[in-house]
Amino acid sequence: METVGVSDRVLLHRSATGDRRAFGALFDRHSRALTRYAWALVSDRMDVQDIVQDTFVTAWNKASWVTIAESSALPWLLVTCRNHALNLRRKKANHRTESLPDGLADVAVNEDRALAAQRLRWVLTEIESLDGLDRRICELCLIEGRSYAEAAVIVGASVGAVGKRLERARTLIRTAVSNNEQ
Incomplete structure (x- = not known):
């Protein structure tokens, strides 16, 4: 043709x-x-x-x-x-993960784990209080720095579900940290 x-x-x-x-x-x-x-x-x-x-x-x-x-x-x-x-x-x-604020990131790199855990106690306490799946998603994305897609494969959920659960968990964590800093 x-x-x-x-x-x-x-x-x-x-x-x-x-x-x-x-x-x-x-x-x-x-x-x-x-x-x-x-x-x-x-x-x-x-x-x-x-x-x-x-x-x-x-x-x-x-x-x-x-x-x-x-x-x-x-x-x-x-x-x-x-x-x-x-x-x-x-x-x-x-699907992008947010990094820790500069001060918190430095704590995790420059101090030993015990001191870092003490300085981040409010955040870690709130993450630990989440239900099992939400806690695991926070650990994967917020602490380990994995993408939503990687976390979705690991926990056996959709990428959208991971994003929604993480958004909800971040809101809870922000509120708790704000209340504890006042």
């Missing part, structure tokens, strides 16, 4: 009917521009590749109902690419 001079609208229509060559032509036509755009949105090579791939998977899955302006699919692809980048950014923000 010759694709020179064929509009993106026609290529998308053919893709919707399962024409892989038409979709390949659409990919060849716009993948460089999408890759450059993805680099402007994220800084990791693997993330760029994932975003571009997800954009074209979305285009393949939605080819039957995508309406493009004029004859180019590029504006729609760029918006889709941006949405995937924003979703990735949100996902990474949700």
